[in-house]
Amino acid sequence: MRALAKSMLVALLMGSVSLGLAPAASAAPAAPGAAPAAKPAAAKPAAAGPAKVGSPTTTDDIRCLLTMAVLGRDPQRQQAALIGVYFFAGRLAVRAPGMDLATAIKAEEAKMAPTELPAEAQRCGPMVEAAVHGLQAAFEAPAGAKPPAAPGAAAPPAAAPPAGTPPK
Numbered sequence: 001m002r003a004l005a006k007s008m009l010v011a012l013l014m015g016s017v018s019l020g021l022a023p024a025a026s027a028a029p030a031a032p033g034a035a036p037a038a039k040p041a042a043a044k045p046a047a048a049g050p051a052k053v054g055s056p057t058t059t060d061d062i063r064c065l066l067t068m069a070v071l072g073r074d075p076q077r078q079q080a081a082l083i084g085v086y087f088f089a090g091r092l093a094v095r096a097p098g099m100d101l102a103t104a105i106k107a108e109e110a111k112m113a114p115t116e117l118p119a120e121a122q123r124c125g126p127m128v129e130a131a132v133h134g135l136q137a138a139f140e141a142p143a144g145a146k147p148p149a150a151p152g153a154a155a156p157p158a159a160a161p162p163a164g165t166p167p168k
């Protein structure tokens with residue numbers, strides 16, 4: 001299990017996996033002449049400094065964490081949703097370090113209706129994907145850099161010493 005999570009993280013960082021956290025758009029084709037579907041709003045950067053428990057940012061993050069947990073019930077989205085859970089749990093730990101997360105989750109869960117989940121996924125998914133893309137960019141090799149050798153690969157043979165050099 002641990003190896004699977006590590007390989008998934010490596011795949012995400014290398015850009016070979018798409019999270020697909022936002023629910024798919026309606027499968028019905030658009031009517032001719034209809035306006036194209038609106039794209040989800042870009043994630044807003046986090047406010048500076050820790051937020052108070054119950055503030056809009058912590059409440060929004062709790063709603064996102066709950067949404068990721070529900071998305072994780074779908075086997076096709078389970079690993080991506082787990083990354084989302086870790087992402088929002090991390091944000092909450094930084095924004096409200098003393099918060100009783102279990103109590104806050106239960107309180108917000110009681111307020112959420114299942115009909116709100118698609119809109120929450122549209123709002124929260126792009127935040128997680130943006131963070132993953134930022135990590136992928138941070139791990140990209142600089143232009144012209146050679147990729148590292150695979151672990152366990154034999155090192156290239158050492159160059160022979162110049163003629164006339166005494167052996168060591």
